Amino acid sequence: MTADRDSAVRESPVGPPVDPSSSEAAILGGELSVPVRRLLEAGLDVFAERGFHAATTREISARAGMSPAALYIHFRAKTDVLYSLSRLGHEEVLRQLREASAATADPVDRIRRLVETFTAFHVHNHRLGRVAQYEHRALGGEQYASILELRRQIDGVLRHALVDGMRTGALQVDDVSGVLTAIASLCIDVVRWRETGPRWSAERLASLNGRLVLSMLGAHAPATTEAEGTTS
Numbered sequence: 001m002t003a004d005r006d007s008a009v010r011e012s013p014v015g016p017p018v019d020p021s022s023s024e025a026a027i028l029g030g031e032l033s034v035p036v037r038r039l040l041e042a043g044l045d046v047f048a049e050r051g052f053h054a055a056t057t058r059e060i061s062a063r064a065g066m067s068p069a070a071l072y073i074h075f076r077a078k079t080d081v082l083y084s085l086s087r088l089g090h091e092e093v094l095r096q097l098r099e100a101s102a103a104t105a106d107p108v109d110r111i112r113r114l115v116e117t118f119t120a121f122h123v124h125n126h127r128l129g130r131v132a133q134y135e136h137r138a139l140g141g142e143q144y145a146s147i148l149e150l151r152r153q154i155d156g157v158l159r160h161a162l163v164d165g166m167r168t169g170a171l172q173v174d175d176v177s178g179v180l181t182a183i184a185s186l187c188i189d190v191v192r193w194r195e196t197g198p199r200w201s202a203e204r205l206a207s208l209n210g211r212l213v214l215s216m217l218g219a220h221a222p223a224t225t226e227a228e229g230t231t232s
Contacts, residue, residue, distance in 0.1 A: 024128045027092050028085075036074050038064040040088075043081040048127040052082055052135040082135060083143040089132030090150035093121055097157045107165035108219045114161055115213045116206035118187035123202035130191040158183060165217065172218035183213055 028040045042063035046055040057078050061068045075081050100117040104110050122129040136147045158180055165171030173179055186209045200208075 024125045027088050044085055047131045052138045083139055086132045086136040086147050089128045094154050101157055107168050107170040111161045112210040116210045119206040119209045120202040122188055122190045126191040133188050
């Protein structure tokens with residue numbers, strides 16, 4: 001790694017800044033009508049707590065403060081609620097990753113930013129992340145295919161960054177698919193333990209994962225103190 005690249009990494013901030021527009025409330029808000037937003041928020045609560053298969057439309061409607069019949073005015077079935085949540089979550093991840101990728105031309109800084117952004121999203125939005133990442137398999141047909149396409153595009157952003165780093169010699173990658181799986185595990189699996197595990201801040205955890213991935217790829221990022229950003 002060149003001296004200029006070392007300098008760029010050292011001067012980068014620790015962890016991505018918190019973007020209030022990426023919160024679960026903001027993601028589910030947008031231009032949606034009030035009833036649809038209430039139903040999606042209720043669906044997120046129920047799916048995150050109980051999983052898709054154990055949830056019922058009656059329970060979702062009750063959480064939204066609406067009658068069971070009201071849900072069917074806006075959604076044909078429970079799977080439509082899941083699809084909307086999964087689509088919104090995946091679209092927001094893809095948007096953030098594309099922005100992070102476009103923010104720098106340096107391959108080491110790019111992969112660091114991508115890992116930090118991917119991690120921070122799942123810390124800030126651990127319920128939506130858990131539903132989008134682990135419940136989408138309950139979808140079928142065109143809905144499932146649509147989510148798979150978004151996941152393919154997310155994979156493509158990360159894959160392009162790795163291949164670009166390999167081409168320039170900045171990153172040492174023996175198995176691109178294996179590295180992508182490792183990155184996904186680091187960044188996504190935080191949703192499994194976020195509520196019961198260590199209450200690390202998004203910035204601290206994102207920075208840690210960024211350094212771990214750079215070390216795995218033969219690059220380097222600055223160390224931080226143990227006390228840095230311990231809680232959220």
